[in-house]
Amino acid sequence: QSLKIGLIPADGIGKEVIPAAKKVLEAIGSDIPKPEFVPLLAGWEVFQRTGSALPEETVEALKECDGALFGAVSSPTRRVTGYSSPIVALRKELDLYANVRPVVSVAANPGDKPAIDLVVVRENTECLYVKQEQIVSTENGREARATRLITERASRRIGKMAFELALGRPRKQVTIIHKSNVLSLTDGLFRETVRAVPRLAEVNGRYDSVKIEEQIVDSAVYRLFREPQIYDVMVAPNLYGDILSDAAAALVGSLGLVPSVNASDKFVMGEPVHGSAPDIEGKGIANPLAAIRSSALMLRFLGYPAPADRIDRAVDQVIREGEVLTPDLGGKSSTQDVLDAVLKKL
Amino acid sequence: QSLKIGLIPADGIGKEVIPAAKKVLEAIGSDIPKPEFVPLLAGWEVFQRTGSALPEETVEALKECDGALFGAVSSPTRRVTGYSSPIVALRKELDLYANVRPVVSVAANPGDKPAIDLVVVRENTECLYVKQEQIVSTENGREARATRLITERASRRIGKMAFELALGRPRKQVTIIHKSNVLSLTDGLFRETVRAVPRLAEVNGRYDSVKIEEQIVDSAVYRLFREPQIYDVMVAPNLYGDILSDAAAALVGSLGLVPSVNASDKFVMGEPVHGSAPDIEGKGIANPLAAIRSSALMLRFLGYPAPADRIDRAVDQVIREGEVLTPDLGGKSSTQDVLDAVLKKL
Ligand SMILES: CC(C)[C@H](C(=O)O)[C@@H](O)C(=O)O
Numbered sequence: 127q128s129l130k131i132g133l134i135p136a137d138g139i140g141k142e143v144i145p146a147a148k149k150v151l152e153a154i155g156s157d158i159p160k161p162e163f164v165p166l167l168a169g170w171e172v173f174q175r176t177g178s179a180l181p182e183e184t185v186e187a188l189k190e191c192d193g194a195l196f197g198a199v200s201s202p203t204r205r206v207t208g209y210s211s212p213i214v215a216l217r218k219e220l221d222l223y224a225n226v227r228p229v230v231s232v233a234a235n236p237g238d239k240p241a242i243d244l245v246v247v248r249e250n251t252e253c254l255y256v257k258q259e260q261i262v263s264t265e266n267g268r269e270a271r272a273t274r275l276i277t278e279r280a281s282r283r284i285g286k287m288a289f290e291l292a293l294g295r296p297r298k299q300v301t302i303i304h305k306s307n308v309l310s311l312t313d314g315l316f317r318e319t320v321r322a323v324p325r326l327a328e329v330n331g332r333y334d335s336v337k338i339e340e341q342i343v344d345s346a347v348y349r350l351f352r353e354p355q356i357y358d359v360m361v362a363p364n365l366y367g368d369i370l371s372d373a374a375a376a377l378v379g380s381l382g383l384v385p386s387v388n389a390s391d392k393f394v395m396g397e398p399v400h401g402s403a404p405d406i407e408g409k410g411i412a413n414p415l416a417a418i419r420s421s422a423l424m425l426r427f428l429g430y431p432a433p434a435d436r437i438d439r440a441v442d443q444v445i446r447e448g449e450v451l452t453p454d455l456g457g458k459s460s461t462q463d464v465l466d467a468v469l470k471k472l
Numbered sequence: 473q474s475l476k477i478g479l480i481p482a483d484g485i486g487k488e489v490i491p492a493a494k495k496v497l498e499a500i501g502s503d504i505p506k507p508e509f510v511p512l513l514a515g516w517e518v519f520q521r522t523g524s525a526l527p528e529e530t531v532e533a534l535k536e537c538d539g540a541l542f543g544a545v546s547s548p549t550r551r552v553t554g555y556s557s558p559i560v561a562l563r564k565e566l567d568l569y570a571n572v573r574p575v576v577s578v579a580a581n582p583g584d585k586p587a588i589d590l591v592v593v594r595e596n597t598e599c600l601y602v603k604q605e606q607i608v609s610t611e612n613g614r615e616a617r618a619t620r621l622i623t624e625r626a627s628r629r630i631g632k633m634a635f636e637l638a639l640g641r642p643r644k645q646v647t648i649i650h651k652s653n654v655l656s657l658t659d660g661l662f663r664e665t666v667r668a669v670p671r672l673a674e675v676n677g678r679y680d681s682v683k684i685e686e687q688i689v690d691s692a693v694y695r696l697f698r699e700p701q702i703y704d705v706m707v708a709p710n711l712y713g714d715i716l717s718d719a720a721a722a723l724v725g726s727l728g729l730v731p732s733v734n735a736s737d738k739f740v741m742g743e744p745v746h747g748s749a750p751d752i753e754g755k756g757i758a759n760p761l762a763a764i765r766s767s768a769l770m771l772r773f774l775g776y777p778a779p780a781d782r783i784d785r786a787v788d789q790v791i792r793e794g795e796v797l798t799p800d801l802g803g804k805s806s807t808q809d810v811l812d813a814v815l816k817k818l
């Protein structure tokens with residue numbers, strides 16, 4: 127038996143951090159089935175070569191995999207006909223409806239409670255990301271319209287994911303993020319549907335112990351900075367979740383630390399929250415910790431919590447010791463140094 | 473000659489901070505024409521009494537005013553048929569297309585450069601705020617759609633406002649906030665139109681000295697927290713601007729400090745960025761400084777920079793001395809105490 131993992135480094139520092147995560151998975155040993163890696167293409171670079179940012183073979187190959195790791199994509203600086211973000215397309219094609227982004231600060235001492243410990247559960251398939259846009263020319267100039275789609279079905283399944291995650295956490299709290307004071311139908315539907323999850327017949331009282339809170343998105347971001355401790359699980363429509371998870375990342379010191387998975391009930395793809403970082407590409411100083419943590423989170427979703435814990439503990443130790451850190455965290459070490467430090471602690 | 477100012481305290485602490493701002497305007501003296509105040513209704517409370525959150529008379533009366541001050545609105549906690557936000561409606565009815573929100577920290581010593589000094593210029597009439605929503609029932613449950621509208625016309629005028637403001641600031645930089653990597657047509661149009669403002673024939677080279685930057689909205693929020701000093705004027709579509717201005721407010725210590733104006737080329741309405749704060753309503757401890765600063769900003773837009781400076785300096789002194797502050801800033805003083813302190817410094 128083996129664990130088949132698709133590897134899609136894509137662009138920029140994706141090509142530096144995904145190989146690091148791969149090395150960590152290889153070093154895990156007998157806690158997981160022997161990993162078998164499938165290198166796959168996507169991104170702006172492959173688009174420039176082939177005219178497709180997400181080759182059909184990549185999607186097909188992923189369907190044969192148990193899980194995957196995705197790096198990051200660069201965006202063209204101008205609008206380019208035919209190009210569209212492969213990560214958005216992948217989430218949709220594989221119906222990876224949940225984007226789960228835990229944001230946790232590392233406590234000063236092992237065993238201490240981290241100061242920030244929340245998880246953003248972002249709906250991953252709809253909202254403005256359906257990318258239904260039109261543009262028309264009028265007497266008064268051009269007018270562009272985009273559709274924001276919120277369905278009961280997608281809101282319910284992301285809601286369930288949020289409650290399920292909350293159940294496994296000490297605080298057991300879900301905060302629904304919305305803007306229903308302006309978007310009464312779309313965000314109203316999201317809010318109402320997530321609120322109703324604990325009362326679904328099929329759920330059978332399972333979430334009765336979970337506390338429900340809610341926040342309007344603008345004030346949610348404000349309070350995230352002022353009192354991050356009020357949050358446990360935040361569940362949000364796609365775009366708000368995108369913004370919130372970057373905001374939360376700022377709180378723990380670097381986007382280079384925050385992992386995510388894109389998950390359906392059948393498949394899971396780890397992905398660092400950071401982007402392709404063209405400014406540091408190729409310098410060997412990208413922080414591999416978000417990618418490494420993403421591989422741990424992927425293992426967790428694949429049903430291997432013990433090796434995931436081992437990886438997370440190793441990463442925490444490296445951060446806590448503070449001796450081998452990349453420049454984004456104020457250190458002077460290289461991607462390779464940080465990887466070596468993690469491997470040593472495993 | 474007098475200055476006719478509509479006063480719309482609306483809900484919650486709006487009714488405590490707008491009277492404070494009124495007192496400051498009355499105390500300004502001969503630097504401005506004698507203010508004449510017109511008390512006007514709007515909000516959730518008046519909706520509950522009359523079935524209208526924005527009475528027709530309020531809109532009509534404002535058309536006879538030189539400027540206005542708006543407090544804050546409470547939102548119903550459930551969806552209420554017929555209710556919709558009066559502030560959103562006012563912005564649209566009076567075509568107050570620019571929402572200008574300066575976020576400035578107070579320097580430790582007078583004359584020092586503030587650590588944070590930026591202004592969010594938010595488009596105020598379109599984006600998802602056009603509130604064109606539908607909901608339908610399907611086999612798979614309900615589906616709601618909202619339209620996000622971005623026009624060249626609105627993007628151009630908000631762009632001009634941003635460049636004009638940048639021109640009056642030492643750094644002369646405009647950062648365009650967008651998400652055109654996903655919303656290539658709507659945010660693409662916004663970005664492209666704002667970028668093109670300096671090249672408009674009518675502008676005649678006026679903005680040639682202004683530097684243009686851009687940021688994707690999620691990373692803009694991240695960097696706002698990590699390196700706020702990279703921003704000078706941020707120009708954004710409506711919803712991003714809403715979120716960004718709350719995020720920026722968190723940086724300077726309290727939403728209770730951040731003023732705004734809603735402006736057209738003919739009319740200007742000051743509005744503190746904070747909400748109605750039902751949790752502290754009626755306790756007499758609401759921070760009046762955002763409303764007071766909003767009255768100064770209103771005067772600035774009405775062409776009275778000197779009294780605006782006087783008010784801002786008085787507010788800065790009170791904050792700097794740190795002796796008379798409301799609880800949101802860690803103090804123990806009341807709204808009235810803070811107002812008195814400002815009046816004394818005027
Ligand atoms: C690259 C971009 C399309 C993407 C998104 O908006 O989802 C990124 O910001 C993310 O958060 O994964």
Ligand SMILES: CC(C)[C@H](C(=O)O)[C@@H](O)C(=O)O
Pocket residue numbers: 307308344545557559560714745
């Ligand atoms: C109350 C609400 C409709 C409003 C908005 O979203 O514009 C508020 O958040 C603001 O920023 O003025």
